[in-house]
Every structure is written in structure tokens, then in C-alpha cells.
Amino acid sequence: MHARNGSSTPATLRHVLRLSDLEDGAWRRIVESAVLFRRAKRAGKSLNGLASGQVGAGKALGMVFFNPSLRTRTSMERAAQQLGATATTLTPGSGTWDLAWEDGAVMNGTEAEHVRDAIGVLSRYFDALGVRVFASGTDYEQDASDTLIRTVADAATVPVVNLESAWAHPCQAAADAAVLHDRFDGDVAGKKFVLSWTHHPKALPMAVPNSALRMAARCGMDVTIARPDTHALDASVVDTARKTASRNGGEVTQTSNLDAAVDGADVVYAKSWGGPLVYTDPEQEGAARTAATDWRITADRMARTRDGAFMHCLPVRRNVVVDDAVMDGRHALHLDQAEYRLHAQRALLEHVWG
């Protein structure tokens, strides 16, 4: 498809749609660079002065947010700027128009432009595109295949960076991995990582838990997924993570007992998600989620850990997902995770443009 209309297609576009798009070497470089950037910043050194310097000079990053963003937009803009590039943020439907997504669509409805054309155009203006497009929440096949972000990548003639799609959030995963490497001084493999589902007023998408799981598996951690039986993660995602963990000396287990799960944990990563039930029986999912108010990260639960760190990707519902006592305690890493978004995405853009 890239070769449409006579535009030349680079042999390989460095799309970053999910974690597996980053080979081991690139992955390690990104995580290590992010830690380096963070430490340089803390030491008061100018990040512009680093050898990686101005790989973005004269370049431009275009970002398309089909869904809201605070952290991702701002950290990505800063990352581009630190590399000497400019960044532009577009929010379709707010100042631009709604897009059609289907191939062969007869566009006599409300959508004024096809995503294929919009992305084709933006590819002519920008040197990379960052795209956020959340899950439908209704079409499991489409969401689990990450159809929309793949449609975007297929229409693009420049690299596409996933800024959270239906099924993956690789930027968050890269930042989280860097936080862990910073926290444990590189000694991450074998540490106990608990990915804990929590209560939440809404049925949330799967991108973050999927990517957190894959990330921890890739780091060779001992991963425990704690969730009610009604809220299991996608079986094939868990299966792949299990194989990845095993290859890296770690493992993945699942439980519906949160208290037992956090015993001796080095990290408790909290995140709510709707799970497959949302697609098949939203009413049952809602009832199960609403009843599960005890799935909350409390100071008591953190006391069962091995001086464990608390992680959350933000935004977080205080005193619903996690108590103030944990968020405001000294083991909470959520602000570091947010800061690491900038450093990791800078490293990721270097990979894309390097």
C-alpha cells in the first residue's frame, strides 16, 4: 500500500507499534539511554549537550490524538524538542474532521476524510508520526489485532510511533522498564513484579496491562498477575508473555488472591482493565467490577511487600485504585514513571530517526 501514488517507500520504516517491534539491541539501548538522560538531568547537566545531540535537527514530529492525553503529548513534544525537532499535536474532531477507517468506504456520511488520505498527507509534512487511538471496547477481534493503529501504519510513508493503541502502549513500557532499571540499578531480572488489577468506576482498555506484562516478561522478572477471575487478561497475551519471561529467566503466574500476591513483592504495578468480558457480557463485567472495591492498593498491602515500589501509569483515581498513603509515600514511583516517559521517548525517537 505504501507505494500508492508514486511515492517511494523506504525499504524498512521503523514503526514502533508494539514492544516486539524493538529488537533486543534497540530495546536495551533505549532503556539504558533513558536512565542516562535522567541521571544527567538530575546532575544538572544539559541534556542538549549529550553526544546523542541533535538527531532531530530540521525534523518534525506530527502527533495525532484520537483520544485525550496529558503526559504523552507533553513528554513527546519535549522529547522531540530536546533532539532539535519540532512537534505538532492534532486532535481530530477538535479543529480537524472525523475520519473514515474502512477500505472501500462510500463516504456519504459524516466522515469528511479517509484515514488513508489524512495519514498519507501528514507523511508528506512530518518525519515521524505519533498516533494515539484507543480500543473500540466493542469489537474484540479488531482491538486484539490492533487494527486501527496498523491501518495508520499501513497508510504512512514515515515511521509511526504508537502513543497507545487498543492493545499496546510501548512508550509507557519503555519508560517503566527504565524506571525499574534505575530503581534496581540494572539488576531487574528475577525481581518479583505484581501486576495488580484494581477496582475502577469505568471498564478501562487493555493497552497498559498488556504492555506492562510484556515489559516485565522481557526484563526476566518473576511476574504475578493478580486479578479477579472475571478480569483475566487475554489468554494469548499471557501465553506470549510466559514464553518471553521464560526465555529471559523469569516466569508468569496468575492468581485471584491479591494479598497473597503482594507478599514479598519488589514492585506492585496497579492498573484497572475491563478484560475480555467487556466484549461479551458488559453487564456482568460491570457488576463484578463494581463489587470489587476491595481491589485497592492500601498501605497495609504495601506493608506485605519487600519494601516494594508502587507503580502506576497515571492518570490514577486516588482512594479508589490506590490510597493517598501509598501515593504520597516514599516508595511511589508514579511521578518517576511520568518523567521517564520523556527520557524513554527521546531515546525511542533517536532509534526511529537514528
Next chain:
Amino acid sequence: MHARNGSSTPATLRHVLRLSDLEDGAWRRIVESAVLFRRAKRAGKSLNGLASGQVGAGKALGMVFFNPSLRTRTSMERAAQQLGATATTLTPGSGTWDLAWEDGAVMNGTEAEHVRDAIGVLSRYFDALGVRVFASGTDYEQDASDTLIRTVADAATVPVVNLESAWAHPCQAAADAAVLHDRFDGDVAGKKFVLSWTHHPKALPMAVPNSALRMAARCGMDVTIARPDTHALDASVVDTARKTASRNGGEVTQTSNLDAAVDGADVVYAKSWGGPLVYTDPEQEGAARTAATDWRITADRMARTRDGAFMHCLPVRRNVVVDDAVMDGRHALHLDQAEYRLHAQRALLEHVWG
């Protein structure tokens, strides 16, 4: 009016409100520069390195969009940045307030600020203003006189660039002219240019067809306007174009037979528009438009051309205005038109600031 409040008025502000604001020399320079920029980019040369260099260094472009934009906003931002300038995008009503337009208005309604004051203020911050303000669609006199963009220009003390007004879209016209010069290697005069009305679910404004017509006439092309009798262009616009074409060795004819029109065409430029009937009898216009579903650019119609190129300014309704087979074929220039927006607007900003 410019001299209000003691601010000095430059003797001549280089407003670009319509094609005729660009004299022949400037027009040629803009078109030729755009082609040069495009070819340099394709050859992998840095556009920053061109002699035209950093005419925008230290300067700032302010853009005010009273209507949505994808291409115009991003291409204009990139154009400014390539010249070393910054660009800011404002969308009144979304983060700023609605404006009053009438002289002498008693502002006790919902409008919090007069356009005269808002533009006066922005003139103090920016070195040029880009403004998009679409047709009313109800007041023919106002639209045909381009009253709103003229009000803006009158209030401004820096050059104003029209980013699509009621009656003109000079940025699109400059890009289209450059596309044609690139396509025909400068040999544009005498080529057969068909401006074809198409079916569309909405009655669209006249700015693009008006400017496409003026542009083709200025290039000395043999222009055929194909449209149903219910959807003629404004008579005075056609008349002026006829004189311009004749001065440049071309001509302008009109027909309501699309199949005959495209015979032997070198270019088919598709665009829907509401036409004068929208203002006098919107019901009749709607009925005529709705019935005219056969006014669509198909592969069969393109097969009647002389290996003709397909052009559209975007956004386009696929399989309503034009079939996928044409859009995805090798003679479709719509993405080149979009890319040329950047190059042409860069040249246009050089003209304004040069």
C-alpha cells in the same frame, strides 16, 4: 483604519487575500520556488540549506482558524518553521472566545471581543497572520465580496495571508499551480484543464473552485468548467477568469456534459460546490445535488482523458466524489497537491517577509 491608536502603518502591507494580490513576478517566483523546494526535498537535500534560508528567523506566524483544518494548519506551521520562524494556531470558540464582526456593534450579546480588537492585538505579537474564515453560505453579497477576510486585513497592522475565505483559497491555488508546473515540466499553457463539479452530501463553499479556476486561467490553460446547469459558478468570477485566460493564451468554456468535457483532458480537477442557488433556493439546490450522484470521477471517465492527471484539494469523500480506483491510481496527484501546500506556502511566506 490601520492608523488607529497611533500605531504606524507600513506604506504597503503584503496581504495575500486572493490570487490577484500576487503580481506576475511574485506569482512566478512562488510557483518556481515551490517546485525547487520539492525537488530538493526528493533529492534528500536539506531545505534549510537553501539560499532562501532563514528569512523567518526571529519571526512569528499567528494563525486564526475560524473553521477546521488539517493540511493548512500543519503545512503552514512547517513552512514557517523551515524558514526559522515559529507558528501559533488559534481556534476562536475553542479555548478563546467568539468575536463580533460588525462596525459599531453594541456588544451586549454572546460575543466577548470585536474582531478589530482581536486582530489589532495579534498584530502586536506576530509578524504575519494567517486567517481562515469560511463563507456564511447565506449572505451572497458578503461572501462574494469576501467581507470577513477583508475586515481582518483592515484591522491588521501586519500582512494577512488568506488560509481560505468565503471566495478564495490562494494558498491552494499556488500549490496547485506548482503541482502542474512540476507535472508538465513548466509547459502548462495550452493544456486541457477540466474543473469538474461532483456530487457531495453537503453544499460546499466556492473558495476552492473559484481559486482553481483563476489559477488555471493565469497559467494560460484551456479550461473547461463541467457542472450541472443548477451549479454554475459565479458569473463575474467566470468572466474575470475568461479575460485572464485570454491574456495568457488560454480560454474558459462551460458545459453540463461531464463525459464530453473529460475527453482528451490533461487534468481533471474534481470539486463539489453549492453555487449561487444555495443562497436563493437551498431546497432546489439540495434536490439537484442529491439527484446528481453520477457526477463522480470514475476510472471509465479518466480513461477518456489523455493520460490525464486527477487532482483534488482534499479532504475528499471517496466513492462519492471520486472512486478508489482513481484515487489509488498512478495519475492521482492529491497527495502531491497536499505536499506542495508546504512548499508553496514557504515560498509565499518568503514573499510576505522578503
Next chain:
Amino acid sequence: MHARNGSSTPATLRHVLRLSDLEDGAWRRIVESAVLFRRAKRAGKSLNGLASGQVGAGKALGMVFFNPSLRTRTSMERAAQQLGATATTLTPGSGTWDLAWEDGAVMNGTEAEHVRDAIGVLSRYFDALGVRVFASGTDYEQDASDTLIRTVADAATVPVVNLESAWAHPCQAAADAAVLHDRFDGDVAGKKFVLSWTHHPKALPMAVPNSALRMAARCGMDVTIARPDTHALDASVVDTARKTASRNGGEVTQTSNLDAAVDGADVVYAKSWGGPLVYTDPEQEGAARTAATDWRITADRMARTRDGAFMHCLPVRRNVVVDDAVMDGRHALHLDQAEYRLHAQRALLEHVWG
């Protein structure tokens, strides 16, 4: 609170939440620098070339607008850019999410993130934050204490600049002071400054009149507050201003006779406000305001002044607050005030980052 989560807190963050956050030396430097910048610009000198140069190089300003803005956003972006910094504008609720403000909030409602976390995150990306958050209009205690902007400053680990809060607008005040120093060539003390309430279709907030009053008092002007008895300013604000004026050789008086007030005035500063009555009896406030259509700045009233200047912070309702004849006359300074926002805020950012 700053020390949460192990982040180091600078001993003193140079927050600028209200005029009194600027000590006399800083205040003078900002006002004088702004005049210098304006004169350099008028003389056609590049502002980038000034000695103050690139204090923002490599830095980034993040702006959060909980309420709309035209002037403040654009002038602040330009100010940052002139210093070599980048600027990003966020509008919560439009592309980002609504925030919770209360400590200890159980966030099971519509707010997806706590302001404490959002501001904590942004502090990691930016070198200063500009924040606009208007008055509630219903909770007098909260508004008069400027609780919201203080909550923001408390959560921030970088300097916060108030871009208009419930009770203060120091950026406007700095610009206004610079306009006055420019107008009177530094000889501002003792000049007669009339702060005049006006009729308006809405009950407006108090931030601007509060700051205009404090500013004029700090400049040692002879201040007359003209307003209906129903629309007095907050007693403690007036009291503080009276002390400040007296310390600087000026004075503050109040009257409900506008015609008498403007007699011999050097400056008439027009502004509508709702006043304390909005909080206790909005119906009575509305009735009094609606009846007071004669509280309007007319040419006749300006003729009573001593060739007095007219000032307004904009946006202004023409022919409701002030007549066209005054706005378009040669003593109107509103566009200069707007321009001075840029120069004063540039100087203010130099103070914050210097």
C-alpha cells in the same frame, strides 16, 4: 508538600502568584525592562539581540488554561520563544481530562486525575508552569484566598506564574505598569488614576480590578475607585492598596459618582466586576448591574479628563463598556496594554529563570 516522592525541592521557587510576590527590586526591573523591550522593538531592533538574551535556551514553559485565553496564551508563548525557550499550551477538558482538586478526594466520579498529580507530572517536563484558573464565583472564601492557584503552586516543583486566578492577574498588572511608565516617561507617581466599574451583561471576576488597584497603588498614583455602592471591591483588598499607596506617596479614595471621578483624570481604567454581592445575593447584583447602563466610558466623560488615557485589559464589549469613539481615539491604550503583555511577561520570565 513539595518533597513528596523523593523529589528534591528547591529552597525557594520563584512563584509569581500575585503582585506582592515581586519585591521592589524585581518589580522595578520588570517594568523597566518591558519599556526597554518595547522601545527597542519600535526602533526596529531585534529583541533577541538584547543582553538579556537567551536565558530560556533549552528551557520549556508549560501553560495550563482552565479557562479561555487569546492574549495571555499568545503573548506568553512569544515571550518564551524570544528568550529561546519553547512553550506548550494545555487546556484541561479539551484534549486532556478534568481534574480533582480536594485533598483526600475519593475519585469515583468524573475527574480522572488529581491536580496534585497532574501538576507534579508537568513539573517534571517543564522549567516553569503558567496557570490560569478563574474564580468559582460562588465560594467567596475560596476565591478571596486564591485557593486553586495556591493548590497548584503547592503541587509544583518548578516556579508557577499566575496567568489570572480568582483574585489576581499579576501579568496584566506588570504590563499595565509598564504602559504607564512608557506613557508618562517614568513620572507616574501622583498621577490621577481612575479605576472605573462599568456596565456589562455578565458578572465578571475580580482578578483584574484587584490587580489594577494594587498596581496603581504600588506606583504611588492618586487612585479613585468609581463604582456603584452595590459593586464595591473587597474591603481588605482596598485596605491593603490604601496602605501600599500611602507608602509610595499616593492615596486611594472611593466614590459612586463617575462624572466627578473622571474630572482631571490622567488615566481612566475601565473594568466591570461582579463584586462581593455576586456571592451573597446574585439576583440583586444582576438587577443593579443591569440597571447601570450609564456606567459606560463615553467621549463626553473622557473630555472631562486632563487629556487622560483610556485603558482596558481586553476583551472589551464595545459600546457597552466603552464607546467606539473612545476606543478608536488617540488616547486609547488598550492595544499598547496588550502588546506590553509580551514585553512584561518576557521580563517576568527572566526574573523567574534568571
